[in-house]
Amino acid sequence: MAKILVVDDEHSICESLEMFLSEKGHTVHAAGSASEALSSCSRLKPDVVILDIRLPDRSGMEVLEILNTTPTPPKIIMITAFHDMETTIQAMKTGAYDYIHKPLDADEIESAVDRALNVLKEDREAVIQDVPEESCHSDEIIGKCSWMREIFKTIGILCRSRTTALIQGETGTGKELIARVIHRNSPFSAEPMVTLDCSSIVETLIESELFGHEKGAFTGAVASKPGRIEMAGEGTLFLDEIGELPLNMQSKFLGFLERREYTAVGGRRVLHSRCRIIAATNRDLADMVRRGEFRKDLYYRLKVITIQIPSLRERASDIPPLAEHFLKKANRELGTAVCRFQDGVMERLQQHPWTGNVRELENLVTAAVIRSRGKVVLLDEVETLLFGSQSMSGEESSSLSLSHAEREQISKVLSLVRWNKSRAAQLLGITLPTLRSKIKEYGITPSSVTLP
Ligand SMILES: Nc1ncnc2c1ncn2[C@@H]1O[C@H](COP(=O)(O)OP(=O)(O)OP(=O)(O)O)[C@@H](O)[C@H]1O
Ligand SMILES: [Mg+2]
Incomplete structure (x- = not known):
């Protein structure tokens, strides 16, 4: 009453x-x-x-x-x-x-x-x-299940040397996060960590991105440019989406791994590097090897130490601590004070299949905090968001409502961060150029704010 x-x-x-x-x-x-x-x-x-x-x-x-x-x-x-x-x-x-x-x-x-x-x-x-907010590192890996505890041990072992490592796991399971943590805890953490996303550059440019090029090596090479290996110095080179590396580059890269020597494109000088290589992939490399799409010898070189991250559905017991972690993170970033989940929310989250894994969970918690009009994330709200994500992944989903939801979410986040676009892109999990083109596409302006 x-x-x-x-x-x-x-x-x-x-x-x-x-x-x-x-x-x-x-x-x-x-x-x-x-x-x-x-x-x-x-x-x-x-x-x-x-x-x-x-x-x-x-x-x-x-x-x-x-x-x-x-x-x-x-x-x-x-x-x-x-x-x-x-x-x-x-x-x-x-x-x-x-x-x-x-x-x-x-x-x-x-x-x-x-x-x-x-x-x-x-x-x-x-x-x-209400509990006082604990300080937490932004690069903290949350995980209590035995599988994750084994991974922490492996990370510990890796941090003692420069051994090459391969991280495998579905999208959003935390491969990049783990690579960063390995680097940060290594004796050479003061050296750079450089990333090359093998899926994001055109095939013809991968070699020069990796090894660098001399002036005039190819049309457009107006000046010489160091490659990522050189930029990594004594630090870490993180090769993301290694499964996308074209076959001819796979052999060149294997040559480097074996001898630790390489030459820049169009160059003659032999260069050396002892940077640590961490490769990551969401593809099944063993299967790619069977199908002849990935070189067996490179695969064995890379998997000296392998970290296989389980999908989030295989470790549902990690969902509550992860959700709590993302709740605090969202509060910190958005300046909100949502302090807990309503009874029943965790059980619901643990039933969801999470095809986008931890990233999907993080996005959902952030969205729930943005939409929350109190101090508690309500079950109803979570249901709505989960329903939305399901219909979005369904093939039949109407593009109209999908883009509508996207537009709404983008405007909401933009207004929350007062149109700090890089911040908004980060929160939305998209790149800055993507955000810019979406703002244009949907005609979002600072006055077109919509609220739930
Ligand atoms: N165990 C974890 N604890 C805390 N945060 C995590 C954990 N795993 C993943 N995350 C967070 O989830 C998001 C996605 O992680 P990350 O980018 O490392 O995934 P990924 O495996 O590289 O994904 P992709 O294959 O799509 O590149 C990041 O914001 C990351 O910080
Ligand atoms: Mg990644």
């Missing part, structure tokens, strides 16, 4: 809401103006305020703003006859819990009040259980 204050200058609306909500067992009070609303609020401390925007003395928006600065604000549901986007957006931005259009629909009011009370209850419990 909750205390509800209805604020509307239309007497009939107050009366019908009072009747309807008292029937549902709530204690209902009414106010006919902004000043009356404010004094009632400080006296009655209602749980929920149903607030009309157009009031005789001041606007409901002002009341909303004032109430939200109080230490324990009620959940505020705005009601209005205005159907425009501007006011809706403004109200939600100012912290309204919900926004309902007139003429009022009883079911809509009832479900909005129920949801608001649900959030309020969770918020209050959350305050009691």
